[in-house]
Amino acid sequence: MTKKTPTVNTANRLVCQNKKAYHDYEIMEKLEAGIVLLGTEVKSLREGRANLKDSYAKITRGEVFLHGLHISPYSHASYDNHDPERVRKLLLHNTEIKRLVGKTQERGFSLIPLKIYFSQGRAKVELGLARGKKLYDKRESMKRKEETREMDRLRKQRRES
Template structure:
């Protein structure tokens, strides 16, 4: 999260496993009615969601915001497509980057910053199966090193 600000609402943990994140962008999100109350309650799921660019605007697809419990008939469709707010220059660079083969826009986190809901978008390239295995091997090696260091410090090595 930029500058360590904001309250984390939802995180897409699978995104860093399935994709290599090359660049991140902070975007505002257009919400309707009772959606912000559900967001503040943490009823958001970013899994299987992605962003796409249409007619010079960025939209997030597949993000699930649960209906607000006290919202009765004013609730909205939980899976509706929502507009993201970015600067025009950022959108133009994203258009150029996503046209390259293998790049896509993936939401990484959703958080509240200064009272506004924000989404951290990642410009991502999909990982191959062997890349994922390599990352798991590195992570396991680092864990083993940390375990050995802790045991050495305790004197039980």
């Protein structure tokens, strides 16, 4: 009788994403960071109960912290539940942090969390180095998106007829 080895799910399982960030910011580069969580926070994330809206990352004293991330309290916890809005530490290499310090001190760059997901059982945050869009940039990107939709619609109609 052969022994079966457990299969490990190496696929990334998305918990939540910040779709509004792509509308409000121009994403220059992306990077992955680990996140320090409590047990009830991990369980709540596995249920998909998180919100990245209005969250941002900030570098203080050589460490990166995530502000404004809302992880709902775990429903089955009793007395030992977490604060939903607490500041959470992100795990990055020192070289990455030093590079980010230089970039964020430039005019107009911010660190914005784009999505939270599980990779090989560990919670990860995808950070985007972003520059805020002006109103006319937002209008232009919406116009471009609408034009591509219209082109796709016309192509589909042409194929069907």
